Amino acid sequence: MTLPDTIHPALRAALARKGYETLTDVQGAVLAEDAFGQDLLVSAQTGSGKTVAFGIAMAPDLLGEDEKLPFSQSPLALVIAPTRELALQVQRELTWLYADAGARIASAVGGMDPRAERRAMERGAHIIVGTPGRLKDHIERGALDLSAIRAIVLDEADEMLDFGFREDLEFILGSAPEERRTLLFSATVSKEIARIAQTYQSDAVRISTISHGSQHADISYVVHAVPPRDRENAVINVLRYHGAPRALVFCGTREGVNRMAARLANRGFASVALSGELSQAERTKALQSLRDGRAAVCVATDVAARGIDLPGLDLVIHADLPNNSETLLHRSGRTGRAGAKGISVLVTGFNQRGRATRLLRDARLDAEWSDAPDAEAVRAKDRERLGEHPAFAGEIDEDRLSEAREIIERFGAERVALGFLAELERRLPAPEELGVDSGPVRREERAPRDRNEPFERRERRERTPRAGFEGSVWFEVDMGRRQRAEPRWLVPMICRLGDVTGRDIGAIDIGEVATRFEITGAQVEHFEKSLLEPRERDQNVVVRRAGDTPLQPANPDAPPARQRPPRDDRPGRRERFARKTEREEDALYEDKPPAPSVNIKPLGQGKKPDGAHKGPHKGGKSFKGDKPFRKDKPAGGEKPFHAGKPGKDGKPQAGKKPYKGDGPSGGDQTLKRIKRKPRKDS
Structure with missing residues (x-):
């Protein structure tokens, strides 16, 4: 055309x-x-x-x-x-x-x-x-x-x-x-x-020209829901699984960009960072390295990657979910340009699956939900792409064919193939194992339970021995729940007494008055020798090898604890609340002893009919308030105030006298001036 x-x-x-x-x-x-x-x-x-x-x-x-x-x-x-x-x-x-x-x-x-x-x-x-x-x-x-x-x-x-x-x-x-x-x-x-x-x-x-009824036909959307602690590992495996010559990884913040770029560089990826904190020369250099093929992965924020066009960009990974559906479309639009095919992968934690669903729904996108590729899936994909390797794609060089036959005769075809695979894996970044040695499973990472199924209490799983503790020995310390024993201070104490580390301590079983703990077999002799050395701390702590008998109960002569009735025989919440209310109402009508009688002398004895304040006081004396107030005196009996010192305008202040300062700072000039009476002995 x-x-x-x-x-x-x-x-x-x-x-x-x-x-x-x-x-x-x-x-x-x-x-x-x-x-x-x-x-x-x-x-x-x-x-x-x-x-x-x-x-x-x-x-x-x-x-x-x-x-x-x-x-x-x-x-x-x-x-x-x-x-x-x-x-x-x-x-x-x-x-x-x-x-x-x-x-x-x-x-x-x-x-x-x-x-x-x-x-x-x-x-x-x-x-x-x-x-x-x-x-x-x-x-x-x-x-x-x-x-x-x-x-x-x-x-x-x-x-x-x-x-x-x-x-x-x-x-x-x-x-x-x-x-x-x-x-x-x-x-x-x-x-x-x-x-x-x-x-x-x-x-x-x-x-x-936007089609609201369908999504971009050249972009495929995939969602990988992983535990939050495995997000970075999943990004590494996605990059290795697809093997795109150019990929773009989006993070939400500059700190996330720097962390992800450093992690990819440590794993062997040729990566560059693109964020707003870089200078224009650094950003131009990073984009040019992607266009030249010197870098294969670009880790960027939304603002830095806005509108950029990288030729041959086949993969976009959302390490952090975008804020809205428009940002999702703009991010994904960096791939699948000008008729080329592209893949947009959302790596989200189990706790953000609902948010990812809403983003896809608002953007009118259909995505495939699948597990993130693990290490074995990445290696299998490498074997599939083995035929695309340049060593197999080109024509056979007749001049070096004799050298190849000599090597095969010397080492054998199988050993040569193994060596080639080992060298190929050495040059590629190693995939990550997902969900291994990652700690306890969080609540949001558990499989959801069907609400319609009846609740059944799960049986306690059998404890499996840890690796390296096959020949371990159990010891016992004379501290238990009665002494409020907890692993957070038991483990440091055991390490201090036996000169071992936390990796040498296995399972811990806390009893009522004693606690058993497991020591790896390689450290048993050193642990017992360290127990015999003189201590500066914990002189009263007794540690010995544990026997076959179970831990001692709290009090053998104590009566057995009352058994809790079955769930069906227990009263419901309404019955318990009603029973409590009845007890409170009965307590209101209980017979109570009479209140003690108190002899209180009424106030106001000795008051004069004219309203002068006179009442009982110490020794029968009357209050000084019995005398007439100042306002009852005739107006002519008051002494006039003298004019004070000149004010700011130089004129004397009539009718008031300045107050003296209360200390070197002048004090509060608004306090009431008190006229002190001379002492009798003066």
Whole structure:
């Protein structure tokens, strides 16, 4: 098939050289007759070729009928992207697309030298690709002139709003001429996107190539539910099982990215990290190593990997579940691009299976739930891929065939094959064993019990001996439950007394007055010799070899404990509550002894009829309050206050006297001044 004639001739040749035979849905939609020359509001799936779509859509506005772009001091088109990586990727795509048109394309992104970007703009650039913050900075400084802009493209507009670039976008769009053409590309059209389209676009044509009824046909979704402690091991096994030449692992935080990248590097994977804390040079170097094949695994966050296009990316692993279904689609959209097949694997813990189900349901995705590949499954997959090894794929070299026969005659065919497999396994990262030596099973990791089945008490499992304790010896210490014996302080005490470590102690059986513990056979002689040495601590602790008799009970003469009745014979909760209520009501009507009589002398004896306060006091004396109050004195008997010291304004303060300070700091000047009486002996 040939490319449509509606593509500008200057771009058709570049597409043919790149291997384009047909256009994707979104690329064909922007070339439709009703979309020609109109503002566009486009929503399409990730990996559908949106960069080429808006590149060929704005070609008539930039070139017109010309084959080459003339020199222009001011840019003719502006492309805005949310992240640095996406902006640089768009610049690379437009560079080969407009190569025959002679277009100069410059970038303006954060983390790069702004002076170099300004010099590139001064030399003349037809298309500027940048991030909102850096573009606004250049406009405010006068380095970027938008007076000649003919087309503006907003790529991943929904993400720019999520990152908080609303004010920057409105400033840039408000600085551009109104007769421009605005192309808005977004994976989802939210209310904010619709408001921007209504404000800054004129009669925009709505284009949507997203199929809401079915998922991306080129991406297969797989979910592996594992114990939370095995998530990192499961990621390693998934990478080894699929053997993808390029893989992308998503983590939720920068700390998770650093931890996962370090773990993969220690296991022998050629991995790089991609997060927001890296400089632009480090991020560019990491992506270039993936494109060159020097690295096979990239561990990244959502923001850092937004919109990046890695050729040959066959596998995407979600080590941490995304926050919402849109993020899940964006993550998975890094694979299965331009018609290629891809796999998206979600590694989730048992305690997050419900969340994974909701994410898939909200994104309208059908996924296959299966167990994570263990070490044996990875080795079996390696044997299946053995035929694809370069040593078997190429033609046989006749010159070295005699050497091969000589080696076979010398060592035998079986030994040569074993040596080849051993060398192959040595060069590959070793798979991880899942669920081995991982501690006790947590509650969320147990198999769910059917609620409809009757509850049956499980029998106690027989204790299996630990590895290395086949010839062990049991010892006994005279401490048990009566002394509140617990393993957390018994084990350190045993290690201190016998000069052993915790790995040398096996099972511990705590009785009522004594405790038995197991010592590995290799340390029995050393343990007994250490018990005979003088101690600085625990002199009263007695440790000896345990006999065959069971541990001594608490009190042999004590009466047997009362047996608990069967479950069916016990009273229910309602009966127990009713019985308790009856006992409380009966207690209210019990005969109680009379309250003791108390002889209380009434107050107020000796009061005068005129209301003066006079009553019983020590020694029969009356209160001083019997005298008339100050307010009962005639007004003329009061002594006037003298005018105090001058105030801040220099005038004397009439009617009040300043209070003295209560200490060097002045004290509280609001306290009441007390007039002290002179002592009689003075």
